[in-house]
Amino acid sequence: MTVFLVRHASAGTRDHTDPGDGERILDATGTLQAEQLAEWLRHEDVRRIISSPIRRCAQTVEPLAKLLDLPVEVDHRLGEGSELSAAWAALTDAATSDGDTVLCSHGDLIPELISRLRRRGMQVPGRSGCSKGSTWVLQHWDGERFATGLYTPVKA
DSSP states (O other): OEEEEEEOOOOOOOOTTOTTGGGOOOOHHHHHHHHHHHHHHTTSOEEEEEEOSSHHHHHHHHHHHHHHTOOEEEOGGGSTTOOHHHHHHHHHHHHTSSSEEEEEEOTTTHHHHHHHHHHTTOBOOSOOOOOTTOEEEEEEEOSSOEEEEEEEOOOO
């Protein structure tokens, strides 16, 4: 069982003063990143795709969902600005799912989740990061932690 923890693809520049920022959609680079993600993960045993309710996250995983004929489930615990404890609960729920799961979230939560996993002993061979469109491949959940986490940036 593997959890693919995806940061949403490129969606332009954040504007905290814009009340519609939560509706920001993927730009051309982000669309390409989402398509690349789908082409990569279509060969995995993905049985669930779960996204933050923010539109740019759902758009990131929609091409994969279409290829695999799976619904995109929405989980508010993965939303931007969510409490870390809520996002952790969403991650641990995914870790106990049957088959591989894709979670799509945001740059404010993913580094915190990875930091918590590392403090619990998760090994990270190679570099870390959280660029837009990137994926953490989390494997070997033992009920407390993943044994390994591999950071995979996306080029577009």
